[in-house]
Amino acid sequence: MTIAAAIQELETLLGERLNRSKSDRDLHGQSEVYYRPMPPDAVAYPETTQEVSEIVRICAAHDCPVIPWGTGTSLEGHALALKGGVTVDFQRMAAVIEVNDADMDVRVQPGITRKALNEELRATGLFFPVDPGANASIGGMAATRASGTTTVRYGTMADNVIALEVVLADGRIIRTGSRARKTSAGYDLTHLFVGSEGTLGLITELTLRLHGQPEAVSAGICAFPDMNSAVNCVMDTIQMGIPMARIEFVDAATTRAFNAYAGRDMPELPHLLVEFNGSEAAVAEQSTRFGEIVAEHGGADFDWATKPEDRNALWALRHDGYYAILASRKGATAMSTDICVPISRLAEAVTQTQADIAESPLDGPILGHVGDGNFHAILMMDPGNPDELAEAKRLADRMAERALDMGGTVTGEHGVGMGKMKYMTREHGEGWAVMATLKRSMDPQNILNPGKLVQVN
Amino acid sequence: MTIAAAIQELETLLGERLNRSKSDRDLHGQSEVYYRPMPPDAVAYPETTQEVSEIVRICAAHDCPVIPWGTGTSLEGHALALKGGVTVDFQRMAAVIEVNDADMDVRVQPGITRKALNEELRATGLFFPVDPGANASIGGMAATRASGTTTVRYGTMADNVIALEVVLADGRIIRTGSRARKTSAGYDLTHLFVGSEGTLGLITELTLRLHGQPEAVSAGICAFPDMNSAVNCVMDTIQMGIPMARIEFVDAATTRAFNAYAGRDMPELPHLLVEFNGSEAAVAEQSTRFGEIVAEHGGADFDWATKPEDRNALWALRHDGYYAILASRKGATAMSTDICVPISRLAEAVTQTQADIAESPLDGPILGHVGDGNFHAILMMDPGNPDELAEAKRLADRMAERALDMGGTVTGEHGVGMGKMKYMTREHGEGWAVMATLKRSMDPQNILNPGKLVQVN
Secondary structure, eight states: OHHHHHHHHHHHHHGGGEEOOHHHHHHTTOOSSSOOOOOOSEEEOOOSHHHHHHHHHHHHHTTOOEEEESSSOOSSSTTSOTTOOEEEEGGGOOOEEEEETTTTEEEEOTTOBHHHHHHHHGGGTEEOOOOOSSOOBHHHHHHTTOOOTTHHHHOOHHHHEEEEEEEOTTSOEEEESOSSSOOOSSSOHHHHHTTSTTSSOEEEEEEEEOEEOOSEEEEEEEEOSSHHHHHHHHHHHHHTTOOOSEEEEEOHHHHHHHHHHHTOOOOSSOEEEEEEEEOHHHHHHHHHHHHHHHHHTTOOOOEEEOSHHHHHHHHHHHHTHHHHHHHTSTTOEEEEOOEEOOGGGHHHHHHHHHHHHHHSSSBOOEEEEGGGTEEEEEEEEOTTOHHHHHHHHHHHHHHHHHHHHTTOBSOSSSOOTTTTGGGHHHHHTHHHHHHHHHHHHHOTTOOBSTTSSOOOO | OHHHHHHHHHHHHHGGGEEOOHHHHHHTTOOSSSOOOOOOSEEEOOOSHHHHHHHHHHHHHTTOOEEEESSSOOSSSTTSOTTOOEEEEGGGOOOEEEEETTTTEEEEOTTOBHHHHHHHHGGGTEEOOOOOSSOOBHHHHHHTTOOOTTHHHHOOHHHHEEEEEEEOTTSOEEEESOSSSOOOSSSOHHHHHTTSTTSSOEEEEEEEEOEEOOSEEEEEEEEOSSHHHHHHHHHHHHHTTOOOSEEEEEOHHHHHHHHHHHTOOOOSSOEEEEEEEEOHHHHHHHHHHHHHHHHHTTOOOOEEEOSHHHHHHHHHHHHTHHHHHHHTSTTOEEEEOOEEOOGGGHHHHHHHHHHHHHTSSSOOOEEEEGGGTEEEEEEEEOTTOHHHHHHHHHHHHHHHHHHHHTTOBSOSSSOOTTTTGGGHHHHHTHHHHHHHHHHHHHOTTOOBSTTSSOOOO
């Protein structure tokens, strides 16, 4: 067995930092969603890029799969060892290498989490804005092209990764990009690796763009009679060039779940939650103008606050929304969908999805990033019940088809992994074959995270 | 001869829209820089994507090079027919296909120029911000990953192209991306083609991100005692989160050339030119705060204006800077360098470059995009004089080496073409070999713009 031969060599290389225990393999064979466990044959804990390179060289020599692992918080089975092999856990490569205040960038190792990074940055006056919810590793966030609540202002990982160091399928180490803010020097390898889900190389270092911590922050919330009014309000705000740092929505079902969870009595209507960053004067002006637009669209009184504790209270509906939904049905698991459509089609997409869910035996409260046209129906089901799993998949399929019909994408920020591969031909057509061409050229043995994102054969 | 066979078939396909006249071939064999003429064997004028696909299929069948052509304004010989073949001129594919006001995007054909696009957008309240100076075609701007004066606020072409339609080397037509504002659905093919300089495919349609025309614009100019003060002023402004729409600098030599050209008597010092976009209140606040930062860094009185004619008067130094430099030596041609470094190294890079130029017999005034760390020394030479050409190349080489030593790039926005290939190994190391791997997988016959950007053999 070739995997066994690889593991033998890896033990010589790594000693105790190659773990073959059942408990560690099981830990790395799980995900946060409904997939069955798929443990690797061993877990490697490299400490240097050079070690990662040697691990991959050994695995390549023995046709052994290599699966990168950050925090295991991805939602499409990205880090499961579908074909066994060696999981490379980056927890010992989690350092901040260098902060460049003047250039507002930072070099980090892939295992650092976004919260740990922001802790280390606190004193610099700078921060890293991408916030996918989970306290994911920066390497994993880059590999899955994560985004989240701040994308409308600060962009996705694609917009905030300046340069990478990557170990290729044959163990070569390359650097992509530079510390320059822009370049037109050849193919954009940085963007090729961002979102490649470990299938083209293992990210061993990242240079990230940082942003200045805002002088002032204001946050607000308001209820709307329906989705259309809420979405139109956001479209007008964007078109007027009022820069929102975050603009989120939750539907009436999420508000209902939150009321039950938090003992509140908010109106069971769709809500918008907004945040502005800037100077004191700028956020005050932006909040006022936003309030006027809210009123024009029939929104209720726009409540806003600038002090951190008051802001958090206003935003609790969004921060706790997912947990409130999970708590709404004991023992159930969530299937989190992730479609993204042009914002002009968003109200329609949400309304049609709600109608589907209303006719289904399953619950599926909806929340999302309205500024990006991206939303999640949190489909609640018992994964041990085949009928419920099938029904959740049916609802998710309908959402995916609808997103594509509307010119959107089946995954705004969660990635393809194993879960979304079935939609790739429909979404990309011949473009998916091009992705396979690229994969074959970069990883001809198909050892890097096999069975994810592309279909090689 | 295989090219001849291809041309015969193309004549059947295109009739008079395949032009073999010497005048048309010569026109497409020139560039704006010092390269010798390299005319193609014929020029094709397709009107549809389907025709572009058929052109490429025919050329592939006969191993005939295919070179895409927009306006011919690129600066590194990108569109020259180094190995003969057929130039595909997109001037008959220059339409706006669809403006989506609500989603702030637009679908265009590649041949439309940025000025023509903005003319068509005028009534919508939206605009396309990328401004490389020349009135280039949108397709060419995407192919070379162009940027320019507005990058500090609105990003480069990489940030503003959402989706593409591309004809591949075998004639297949693919679509990359979607109209969704973000996606994590697989490899980022859009960013792979943006900046690929026609070597991986021919762009036949683009979906672009638009921005709201600002309610108010203010522009300003001020002199600084030296480069360091000017650059530090800009770094502080960025760190304070004051959003500049443009921030440009010109050196004392450029100011001197401008004084001579325009009959002015501005102080022969480095200058910063800035523009703010936003609400009336926001641009007033931003201008005031910027003025304070200028004063802290020893800048002279900060002159600013909001009316278009007054703004243009203030910005004449920048708008006319290049022409003033060209006019400064009769009969000379410019070699425009294009390095980009981390902004913390910018003052040093400019100062060292000025010292090199001071010791050289050639003149080389400097201007650039200080917010991005990107600048151009405009090396003035007689291209017919081998000594001057060699000296200009020597100065450009030194700049390129310096940029790389400082963690930057040899080309911030002009691209690789033929002119910058010699630096690619030094800039990318093994990453350049990866680019060749990608090129071979996508264009195994090497018919798409051969001899540019990558080294295949």
